[in-house]
Amino acid sequence: MVRSSIFCLALLGVLACEEAPLAPLADPLEVYYPLELNQPTYFQVDSVILVRAVGGVRYDSSSTEARETLVETFVGGDGSTYYRGERWERRNESAPFQFKQTFTVHRDGSSLVRSEDNLTFTKLVSPLREGVNWDGNRGFDDSRQVFVGGELLDVYEGWNYRYLNTDTAVDLRTGLQVDSVVVVRQADVTDNLVEYRVAYEWYAPGIGLVERFVDARHSQCINTQSNCDELSWDEKADKGYIIRQTFLRRD
Template sequence: MKGANIFFTGLLFLTTIFLLTCEGETAEPRTDKGYDYFPLKVGMEWNYLMDSIVLRPQVGGILFDSARLDVRETLVDTLRDLEGQLWYRGERYDRRVDSTAWRFSQTFLLRRDDLRAYRQEDNLEFVKMVFPLRADQNWDGHVAFDPFREIEVAGQPIQIYVDWNYRYLSFEQAGTVMDKTYDQLTLVEGADYENLLNRRLAIEGYAKNTGLVYRELEVFETQCQLCCNGDTGACLDLPWREKAEGGFIIKQWLVQ
């Protein structure tokens, strides 16, 4: 890895679909709940490219430590928990793009029932989607754990998941992620807010019959010390990449 303040831009353009009904007619009840956006089958495999930047405190400043990785996720088995619920066990591998050697990264679990889709990783359980897909859907994606839980990032404890509010930005629309076009794409926003000391952005894209095709996570924190000697007034209008003192950026997209 080498330190660099690199700006990544995820391209995600969505066309608009209008749902029209004729005057005097009643729209038919929705029968497709959206389960195909979170498909589960042993043997399924997803290959991604991932750009990551981790902010590492250094003497005299912050190092923006960047890397590009190939990431492979494969569903390898199933299991049932103590309540009899069926989970799919996946394995995640990664490697630097200039390397040929894959390394094991983590095990994860996926599950879907009639109302929700779940992912477990790093001892945290997330509600990734809710069914049926609706424009007015909001949900607590962290109901299974304390969102104030601190996660260590580059040696610093950060409360990544405070004040998230999951919702559908759009669903079942045609769209393009990087250089791949999908006929039916659903976008989930986990967070998009900032205040004086924190910035959180979390977006995921799911394609029908494919699953996760895009993920973007931006977490910044500051105490306005390095940039402004604690002067929050001077710190307020600075770009986050100038005033951030901890956090990370992840952008991940499907390549095949």
């Protein structure tokens, strides 16, 4: 709906008034997830994957730079406009970027939806208000297991998305200070004898995603040792992964 205001002019002693249209309010979803073509966004991605090895579990760590760009639009079968994006990665600044995957983003009514790796996630919803919650994994069976480090892992089961904060300042580990972010808690902290899980994302106005974190680990320690509750997750986890993706810059 286009808003309008009334302004008046004193002309030849006569008060004349007329309505002047105002620009429509910005869509909050597109403010926190800009849908702009050919605007690359760069991230630092640090990951740890647990791999079974002789004598225990090995933590394989890696660090990459990722570049994501929305490259084109198309109209889907549902009549919605979809943005197709590409993700490229490289090991260091001197290495060339290599294609990693394609993804799509689109608006579904009051939701912002992203699909990748045959999974569809509802990333943001309106209204952007603290306490609002939604099923962000409704686009797939969240009990499905994924391969991580040669093991099957039920990463997404039990996730419940909600806004923890819609205006908080953060310092990113890359050194960038962000005055205001929306905090989306995707999975609450689960910490018991057999699993540890937490997941969240931060979004900043005019930028989009500035931080993504997932820690999903499982343990069978309870079946093999009696002191499992005394061990840290670094000691007792036998499968899983940790990933942190942090905003670097936009071109």
